[in-house]
Amino acid sequence: MKIDTVLHSDYTVVSIAGEIDMYSSPALRDMLLTLVKKNTATVIVNLKEVRYIDSSGIATFVEALKKMLAYKGKLKMAQVPDRLMEIFNFSKLDKVFEIYGSIEDAANS
Amino acid sequence: MKIDTVLHSDYTVVSIAGEIDMYSSPALRDMLLTLVKKNTATVIVNLKEVRYIDSSGIATFVEALKKMLAYKGKLKMAQVPDRLMEIFNFSKLDKVFEIYGSIEDAANS
Amino acid sequence: MAIGTNPIVITIPSHPRYLSVVRAAAHLAAEICGMGTSGAEDIKHAVDEACSNVIKYAYKCDITRTITIKFEDTLKGFQVTIEDSGCKANIDDIKIRELDEVRPGGLGIHFIKKAFNTVVFDKKKRNGNRLILTRYRNTDEAAISKQK
Amino acid sequence: MAIGTNPIVITIPSHPRYLSVVRAAAHLAAEICGMGTSGAEDIKHAVDEACSNVIKYAYKCDITRTITIKFEDTLKGFQVTIEDSGCKANIDDIKIRELDEVRPGGLGIHFIKKAFNTVVFDKKKRNGNRLILTRYRNTDEAAISKQK
């Protein structure tokens, strides 16, 4: 898994590539919690290059979302590949996360 | 491995996708020898979607080439991915096969 | 694997780093056994979750142990057997939470049950655990879901 | 695999259909052991060729047997051990042809030697064969080629 973070004036884009599993999700958690600690208002997670996510990856996003809601921050998902969308649907997370087709859509919403 | 064969007036294009190994190369051999039996003048092998080739795959191409040379037929390789080109170079087959960047180049040569 | 032939068996150290090897093997084994593209994806995911649970719960994150995973084609269908030598799983501990209750954790079992028709711990195993997962042949997603 | 930890071990039926599982495992194991992208590709290829040879020569295409492949990180480097219970390989039979002589066949050994610094059959094994392949740590392609 690779994580690439870009800070824009209004939002921060976290682009992830590869597989999010029990091995890699701690690094993702560290990154998201760093943003949470800074009370980042809007985090857009670009999932375009993610080939796999397991329950630990989902748990990581849910944890970050809950922490962000506490200070009224927003965690938005963008460019979710079909297979991941299927997993989000199955986990009923499509109702929990804001999901957008593109990073622009996520930024402008 | 998947093989797709298209007959044109002047040449036949054999497009292969996936992995060519000891398991799949017998099917490739069957296909090439069918073309050889018909004394097909020009066979262009499109390797664009081939992710892997082992020695049995290479042996299959060498066998077909030798059989085609016997009736002055031509076996041309097109769109060879970098990793395969490396293997052809290592096996000194870059000097044995005619290799082209595109199917058009192979057809027009 | 034709039915009744030798299984594919893989042993990894109990470290999350090796889960990618198990996933690749599970995916290919399932494809070879004719489980279809989406079936193979679900099986890969489920086996990964089950192995993650072995590391977390049976081995309590001790990364110096081993996990053995067996893939075979049986009369019943595609069968995966996961063995460890860790703490016995207490079935009562394995709480299945409702998916509607959104919180981190508790999803793994759902992914395992999504892919497999039967999920059982073999009671005959003395030490450690032997989890036997079976996906029936020709089950479509709908049939698996309905059973739940 | 950190040096000295448990190896990854995989057993497959001696049928070419399962070589894809071995390739995936070899590639990932090599990557995890820090063999680099091109090193991992070469290792994958070499292990595939060695297993193909077991099926062809040790088992004479009997697909009902098994092959066991072990991947480990040793002090020497990345080590792959391939075991079968077939006919003993006669070292004298393993002729290495010149690459310049173009003919079908005889390339496998070259791909094995391209990826690994040492290629030896363990003489201690009574029945069947145990091929031990070692790629030294920090070997670059150039160094391996020069040795030949």
Ligand SMILES: Nc1ncnc2c1ncn2[C@@H]1O[C@H](COP(=O)(O)OP(=O)(O)O)[C@@H](O)[C@H]1O
């Ligand atoms: N192999 C196992 N051994 C013991 N307990 C387990 C095992 N697998 C799961 N459990 C128990 O079942 C619960 C639910 O597991 P799971 O759905 O994978 O979610 P999570 O691990 O995120 O809590 C776990 O919290 C744990 O208590």
Ligand SMILES: Nc1ncnc2c1ncn2[C@@H]1O[C@H](COP(=O)(O)OP(=O)(O)O)[C@@H](O)[C@H]1O
């Ligand atoms: N595992 C093995 N057991 C016995 N003989 C072998 C084994 N591997 C290779 N050989 C011998 O070495 C020769 C060269 O092998 P290789 O380079 O893989 O080419 P090929 O299999 O295409 O002939 C083979 O023809 C065979 O006689």
